[in-house]
Amino acid sequence: MAEKEISKAVVARLPRYYRYLGELMEEGVERISSNELSLRMKVTASQIRQDLNNFGGFGQQGYGYNVKYLYAEIAKILGIDRQHNLIIIGAGNLGQAIANYANFEKRGFLIKGMFDVNPRLIGLIVRGVEIRSIDELETFVKENDVQIAALTIPKTKAPEIADRLVKAGVKAIWNFAHTDLNVPEDVVVENVHLSESLMRLSYRVCRIQDREEKSREKTQKKKKA
Amino acid sequence: MAEKEISKAVVARLPRYYRYLGELMEEGVERISSNELSLRMKVTASQIRQDLNNFGGFGQQGYGYNVKYLYAEIAKILGIDRQHNLIIIGAGNLGQAIANYANFEKRGFLIKGMFDVNPRLIGLIVRGVEIRSIDELETFVKENDVQIAALTIPKTKAPEIADRLVKAGVKAIWNFAHTDLNVPEDVVVENVHLSESLMRLSYRVCRIQDREEKSREKTQKKKKA
DNA sequence: TAGATTGTTAATCGATTAACAATC
DNA sequence: TAGATTGTTAATCGATTAACAATC
Numbered sequence A, B: 001m002a003e004k005e006i007s008k009a010v011v012a013r014l015p016r017y018y019r020y021l022g023e024l025m026e027e028g029v030e031r032i033s034s035n036e037l038s039l040r041m042k043v044t045a046s047q048i049r050q051d052l053n054n055f056g057g058f059g060q061q062g063y064g065y066n067v068k069y070l071y072a073e074i075a076k077i078l079g080i081d082r083q084h085n086l087i088i089i090g091a092g093n094l095g096q097a098i099a100n101y102a103n104f105e106k107r108g109f110l111i112k113g114m115f116d117v118n119p120r121l122i123g124l125i126v127r128g129v130e131i132r133s134i135d136e137l138e139t140f141v142k143e144n145d146v147q148i149a150a151l152t153i154p155k156t157k158a159p160e161i162a163d164r165l166v167k168a169g170v171k172a173i174w175n176f177a178h179t180d181l182n183v184p185e186d187v188v189v190e191n192v193h194l195s196e197s198l199m200r201l202s203y204r205v206c207r208i209q210d211r212e213e214k215s216r217e218k219t220q221k222k223k224k225a
Numbered sequence C, D: 001t002a003g004a005t006t007g008t009t010a011a012t013c014g015a016t017t018a019a020c021a022a023t024c
Helices: A008-026 A034-041 A044-051 A066-077 A093-100 A132-141 A158-168 A194-224 B007-026 B033-043 B044-054 B067-079 B093-100 B135-145 B159-168 B194-224
Strands: A064-067 A084-089 A109-116 A131-135 A150-152 A172-176 A188-191 B064-066 B084-089 B107-117 B129-134 B148-151 B170-175 B188-191
Touching: A008 A034, A008 A066, A008 A188, A008 B135, A034 A044, A034 A064, A044 A064, A044 B033, A044 B084, A064 B129, A066 A109, A084 A093, A131 B064, A150 A158, A150 B188, A158 A172, A158 B067, A158 B129, A172 B194, A188 B194, A194 B067, A194 B170, A194 B188, B007 B033, B007 B129, B007 B188, B033 B044, B033 B064, B033 B170, B064 B067, B064 B093, B084 B135, B093 B107, B093 B188, B107 B135, B129 B135, B135 B159
Parallel strands: A084 A109, A084 A150, A109 A131, A150 A172, A172 A188, B084 B107, B084 B148, B107 B129, B148 B170, B170 B188
Antiparallel strands: none
């Protein structure tokens, strides 16, 4: 009965399935075959079936998948049917952007508090959540059963705060700081490195620009010849 | 001379190499072997050498890699030695967070303008950049040679704006809207789906929680026995 | 030269796709 | 029952790791 470890690639795709199923529900679609879904999502039907079968047989031969049912099942797998208490460290624009994103609460992510070092921010209320001094961090985490901390602070402070969070009992860090964090293996870190994302974009734009330039040069040559 | 296509996985790792090399430079380290770097980055030395050799031989046998040189070479590969003109569509918290991130300018990303539909935001200046009405979008893109647009708007408006951007000549979209975009193949889309990132985090936290619960049950059973 | 470390080829591993029997 | 579509096994493809000859 040893739980087979699910590959990272599969898990990474689940939220996208979830999103498409949500859209289908909104459209009033009741059932969908892996083939139809594959056309919408631009992946292979085979991959969809393989991915889902890592977690169980959610479909029915000759019928396909019941949209509502599959949607609920994926929610369970992702754990967004449970409640997660969350805090945000760093009440700058990025921290506030996260606090203001309403849909998180629908998915079970409850923002319990925000923290900052800036005295001008402390005491302010963002979306019903008070910004507190970072000094209160440990007490607050323990008293409010906080599992997840979003880290939207400069990279210089991130490792120290990460340590404090782990010691206080936080189980997961959603890391927006531009640095990697070292945590014990029973603590989860999910990185969102925006600058790296932008560099990947830059790489791809440049490749296209270069290609276009090259094809222009070719036409130039042809004209001369 | 057919340029071999570099795999997505390799490109995805480049910015991380770049970041670590930057840190090494700050520490005053002049050279580094693939093995030393592999220990720092927690990847295999083999992978580092393979990755880099996709773009050329940047090292020297018996010596390793010159940090400064490799740093500069990766910058060239990623195209962050060139200038990219960027606009931000959506001047909410997320848009302002991006505008305020100073380091982007160091990497050649120049924020030319911000756009919003909210009349109360239009006219405001964020980090020296004026927030404009979305009506001015097309004119502005053409007059300012804008290549990249960051899309920090609700998913309902995203496809329409994406179309307008493409028609106006934008070559890349940094998409923060919670939806996929359809664009011609010579236009690049880099997605940052924060909600999906948070769901992946949720999945991993739940697995750890479940595991801990199970091991607690086991000890419970042992006690009874 | 001897030692170190790359660049590169070969071996392994894992993920994706194809195929089809099972079954609704 | 016939048709459709899953669940699952097998085949393929690609990415990672290991090994080592080349070379500084």
